[in-house]
Amino acid sequence: MIKNIIKSTLFSWTIIIVFHPLLFAKKTPKPRIVISTDIGGTDPDDNQSMIHLMMYSDLFQIEGLVSSPFGKGRKKDLLEMIDLFEKDFPKLKKYNSKLATPDALRAVCKQGETESAPYSGIRKSSEGSDWIVKCAKKKSNQPLWVLVWGGLEDLAQALYDSPEIESKIRVFWIGGPNKKWSINAYSYIVEHHPNLWMIESNATYRGWFMEDENAPANMHDAAYYNNFFKGRGIMGADFINYYNGHIKMGDTPSLAYLMNGNPNDPKGENWGGKYKPINYSSRHVFDRNTTKADSFPAYGVVEWRFNGPSITIPADSSCFTLEIQKQEWPGYYLGNGVYGVRYSSKKPEVSSYIIHSKIKELNGQKGEYTSIAPWPGKPNKDDYKLGKNWYGDLPNPEYFLDGQQGAKTLSKHRKAYLNDWAKRWEWLK
Incomplete structure (x- = not known):
């Protein structure tokens, strides 16, 4: 009788040990x-x-x-x-x-x-x-x-x-x-x-x-x-x-x-x-200088394009800079007399910019802009489409x-x- 009880108990524990699901739970791998x-x-x-x-x-x-x-x-x-x-x-x-x-x-x-x-x-x-x-x-x-x-x-x-x-x-x-x-x-x-x-x-x-x-x-x-x-x-x-x-x-x-x-x-x-x-990811392209009335979402991509002379320079060579708040971003010749520069404001702000370049048609051009929250803002024709x-x-x-x-x-x-x-x-x- 006692032997049967012991055997039964051991068998029950064996079932628990062998079949308890927690013992077989997979550990989440480290990322x-x-x-x-x-x-x-x-x-x-x-x-x-x-x-x-x-x-x-x-x-x-x-x-x-x-x-x-x-x-x-x-x-x-x-x-x-x-x-x-x-x-x-x-x-x-x-x-x-x-x-x-x-x-x-x-x-x-x-x-x-x-x-x-x-x-x-x-x-x-x-x-x-x-x-x-x-x-x-x-x-x-x-x-x-x-x-x-x-x-x-x-x-x-x-x-x-x-x-x-x-x-x-x-x-x-x-x-x-x-x-x-x-x-x-x-x-x-x-x-x-x-x-x-x-x-x-x-x-x-x-x-x-x-x-x-x-x-x-x-x-x-x-x-x-x-x-x-x-x-x-x-x-x-x-x-x-x-x-x-x-x-x-x-x-x-x-x-x-x-x-x-x-x-x-x-x-x-x-x-x-x-x-x-x-x-979509916010993007605005302007073919002109902007004013305070021109707004786009903070953290969005804004791209200014300017007309100038046709020149021959190596691809991806910077030929002007855009100065905003005492910081400068390089601008590039895109071909066919068009120049472009991209920027993204790190917060909502009203600010101004000025262009510096040895190219006289570009040098000294100025503008202003307004960036607003929230991002990515309202859909716009220039936006990047996302999956x-x-x-x-x-x-x-x-x-x-x-x-x-x-x-x-x-x-x-x-x-x-x-x-x-x-x-x-x-x-x-």
Whole structure:
């Protein structure tokens, strides 16, 4: 009798052990990522984002770190941040043995394009663009996420060199200011690869560092640094060098998007923000100088074209500049006596421009314009047409934060993601 009970019990446990579905549940694979960053260039927030990435490297398959700078940034800037991480690594790995090793990160650092794309949107292959292609072509059951923290030059070049990778990658791009500097590469991608799976975060990402009415006092401004990681490790000591310890990290939402929420559904709640499908990207072409009465959406592409003399110059050679707010964008000869230049405003604004050129017919021409929210605005005949997998900032007024479209869909999670990071800083006490 007792033997039968024991046998019956063992048999029941055997059934549980062998057939319990939880034991056979498949683990979600770590997302495959390549990051294109302008670290070391014009904005030090990428340094902050790199520290965050390395401290969360256990959550990803990091296949590439590409230096795609605006300004003087280079691959060495990536390597210098990894050197800092290496000094903290012995402490960190005691708490999390799955963090990427410093040597593994160094092995995937690549130098990307160092110049902005000309009017055509592509220039030449780089180590970085070649690496994107190589990673995208790897045999895998999951897509390669290309997280772009700066310009799109290396991505545009990769798509030009190997158009077939379009279906193998998903892109999360921090646009906004990066869009105005990378306007020609953007125009190439949106025109030639409208079916790319793309999240274009032109303003939503700002919710990462903009504080709404629910922002906790202990995380306000520099309080987060002072309360949670001041003096904790080498990276904690280094953090004060960027914005005096204030949290910006405007590129981190692309990473956070893969950390919390369903990355297959940009419309859902997510640490990287909420987005909506869009079937066109705003573009306005003017064959004249504009005035304040001429308006177009902020973050949209505006293109001015001017008549001038027919000249013979190498293709994609800049022959004039457009100056806006003490910054200049190169303009190009398009042929048949027509000259063109593209621009994208990083926020709603009323501003003016002036042209500088050795070509007397162009030099000194002036104009004004008005850029407005929301983006992409009303459909227009010049718009770029998009496929079904392009996503943009939510245009609803209730999601604006201090004029930034969609930012409240991200700022609402601020306490949660900063608390989560604070736990990891505890490892460096």
